[in-house]
Amino acid sequence: MTFEQFAMARLPSLLRFAVVLTGDRELAQDIVQEVLARAQARWRRISQTEDLETYVRRMVLTEYLSWRRFWAVRRLRPRTVQGGLWERLAGLGRKQRAVLVLRHYEELDDERIADLLGSSRAAVRGHASRALKTLRLEPELAHCIPAEEKS
Template sequence: MTFEGFVAEHGQSLLRLAFVLSGNRQLAEDLTQSALVDAYRHWSKVVAARSPEAYVRRMLINAHLSWRRRRWTSERPAELGDAAADEMRDPSDAVVERENLRTLLAGLAPRARTVLVLRYYLDLDDAAIAEAMGVTESAVRATASRALARLRGFAALSPVKETR
């Protein structure tokens, strides 16, 4: 398998994963590019791995978690005000629900968000998540449990928004 073939086959799925992890299209593109640059530099190791896709996915996850740890020293985008949010309102209930979920996920710690995304978006089991993140399976289960409890707490505190 060549690097170009790998990118053609798995590039979009890596980009989607990065978007779900980061919640930002531009950051997702940067994370994906960073992971693919690292994969290119170490292509012989990637190809020799049991699952090259899982290897590069782990590189992407590590890049995401590293970015989240360093974020306090980087630029931060300006928050949109309430007036801008009113202009961007979408009548579709599905879009509103998806956005509410993204907001709730953004309130979680990076490791908790990563565990939930890998479990529910990529449908990985605890062993695969533990391998991808470099932690134990029990740590994955504990993190997922705490993250879900926190999401339930967030959902209980936030008022239900009317879409009409």
């Protein structure tokens, strides 16, 4: 598969993922554009990986977690989706938000999330637990919280 074929096929999915991570469509576009530019430059090596999409999604996640330009100045404000949940998600730390997005949007288990973040499963559970406490989820959403986090 060429880089152009991959980018055309996966761009909408990568943008959705980045929007959910950032809560900001413009920032998501910046992150995906930066990642795709780096991926294109390294495509000969990247194209040899077993799961191209997972590899590039990990690049998006890493770029989001390490993104610093204007971070302190620019407050996340959802532009494409309205609602109190977006506002509460914007108040989370980057790793906490990433864990919730990977767990509930990408439907990954803690082991896979830990692998993507380069941390332990216990750290993932800790980030999720603190994030959910911060969000103070409504009782009807409690079924989304794993049993070990309800205590």
